[in-house]
Amino acid sequence: MVELAGIGPGPFAAMLLADLGADVVRVDRPGGPGLAIDPRFDVTNRNKRSVLVDLKAPEGPARVLDLAARADILVEGYRPGVAERLGVGPEACHARNPGLVYGRMTGWGQQGPLAERAGHDIAYIALTGTLGMVGEPDRPPAAPANLLGDFAGGSLYLVVGVLAALHHARATGTGQVVDAAIVDGTAHLSAMLHGMMAAGGWQDRRAANLLDGGCPYYGTYETADGRYMAVGALEPRFYDEFVTLLGLTGFADARKDWTRWGELREAVAARFRSRTRQEWTAVFEGTDACVAPVLSLREAPHHPHLAARGTFTDHGGITQPAPAPRFSATPTTVSGGPALPGADTAEVAREWDVPDLTKGPE
Numbered sequence: 001m002v003e004l005a006g007i008g009p010g011p012f013a014a015m016l017l018a019d020l021g022a023d024v025v026r027v028d029r030p031g032g033p034g035l036a037i038d039p040r041f042d043v044t045n046r047n048k049r050s051v052l053v054d055l056k057a058p059e060g061p062a063r064v065l066d067l068a069a070r071a072d073i074l075v076e077g078y079r080p081g082v083a084e085r086l087g088v089g090p091e092a093c094h095a096r097n098p099g100l101v102y103g104r105m106t107g108w109g110q111q112g113p114l115a116e117r118a119g120h121d122i123a124y125i126a127l128t129g130t131l132g133m134v135g136e137p138d139r140p141p142a143a144p145a146n147l148l149g150d151f152a153g154g155s156l157y158l159v160v161g162v163l164a165a166l167h168h169a170r171a172t173g174t175g176q177v178v179d180a181a182i183v184d185g186t187a188h189l190s191a192m193l194h195g196m197m198a199a200g201g202w203q204d205r206r207a208a209n210l211l212d213g214g215c216p217y218y219g220t221y222e223t224a225d226g227r228y229m230a231v232g233a234l235e236p237r238f239y240d241e242f243v244t245l246l247g248l249t250g251f252a253d254a255r256k257d258w259t260r261w262g263e264l265r266e267a268v269a270a271r272f273r274s275r276t277r278q279e280w281t282a283v284f285e286g287t288d289a290c291v292a293p294v295l296s297l298r299e300a301p302h303h304p305h306l307a308a309r310g311t312f313t314d315h316g317g318i319t320q321p322a323p324a325p326r327f328s329a330t331p332t333t334v335s336g337g338p339a340l341p342g343a344d345t346a347e348v349a350r351e352w353d354v355p356d357l358t359k360g361p362e
Contacts, residue, residue: 042338128187
C-alpha cells in the first residue's frame with residue numbers, strides 16, 4: 001500500500017491497515033505536513049515505512065507512479081483535483097496499474113458545492129446533524145475531539161471501502177476509485193437514529209432522548225472528588241440493580257415514567273456526589289448495573305480489564321492502543337515505531353524494485 005502523506009484520517013486509516021499486516025509505504029514530503037507533531041511520537045505512522053518524495057519536483061510524480069505500479073492500494077487525502085495536478089491522480093495511476101484501488105480521503109467528498117472548500121472535522125460533522133446531538137440542551141454542542149468525524153466517519157469508512165474494492169480487484173483484475181468523505185461516513189453512522197426519529201422514538205434536539213443524556217439512567221454524574229461515573233442501566237433488570245446499589249428508594253417505577261425523570265436525575269446526582277469515584281467504583285464492581293468510572297487517557301491503560309486484555313501496549317517508550325480487532329490465526333502487533341520521514345527509502349527502493357527512489361533531484 002502507498003500512502004501519500006497527509007494529516008488525520010488518511011494516516012489513521014493507513015495505520016489500521018498496517019496494524020493488520022499491510023506493507024504500507026508512506027510517501028512523505030520535504031518539510032512535512034502543516035499540523036504534524038514530532039514524527040517520533042506520531043503513532044499513526046507506526047508499522048509503516050517512509051520514503052521522501054517531492055511531488056512538485058520534475059521527477060517526483062514518476063517515482064510515486066513507480067510505487068503505484070507495484071501496489072494494491074494507494075491512499076491520498078488532498079483536496080479534489082490536487083492529485084491530478086500533481087500527476088498522481090487515478091487516471092495516471094491506473095495507466096500504470098489497472099488493478100490499483102485508489103482511495104480518496106476528504107471531508108466534503110469529490111463532488112458537491114463544498115468539495116473545494118477547506119475544512120476540519122468539526123465543520124464536517126456539523127452539517128451531518130451529528131454534532132448537534134452532542135452536549136447539554138442549554139449549552140453549545142460539545143466537540144467530541146476528532147473521533148466522530150475524522151476517524152469514525154472518515155478513516156474507518158475508507159478502510160472498509162478499500163478492502164471491499166481490493167476484494168473486487170482481485171476477483172476481476174479491475175481497480176477503482178473509493179471516494180471516502182467524512183460527511184458521508186458520519187451521516188451513515190446516524191442511520192439507526194434516523195429510523196428512530198421516523199418512528200417517533202427520537203426527538204431532534206439535544207439531551208432529550210434515551211441515548212444522548214436525556215435519560216437519567218444513561219449519562220454521566222459528578223462524584224464527591226470532582227470526577228465522574230458513567231451510567232448505562234437501560235434494561236429493567238439493570239436499572240433495578242442500579243437504583244438498589246445506589247441506595248435509592250421510591251424510584252422503581254420511574255424508569256418508564258418520563259414525568260419523573262427530572263426528579264430521578266436530581267436524586268441520582270445527589271447520591272453520586274456523596275462519595276468519591278473510587279468508592280462508587282467499588283460499589284458497582286462485579287455487578288450488572290452497567291456503571292463504570294470515567295477514566296482519563298492516562299488512567300485507561302491501567303484499568304484491570306484493559307490491562308488483562310492488553311488493550312494498550314508500550315512500544316518505544318510510548319503507551320498507545322494496541323491493534324484492533326483481534327484474530328485467532330493471524331495475531332497483530334505493534335512491530336515498528338512511527339516511521340521517520342525518508343528513513344526507509346533505500347530499503348523500499350530495493351524491496352519494491354524502484355531504484356530511482358534513491359536518486360537525488362534531477
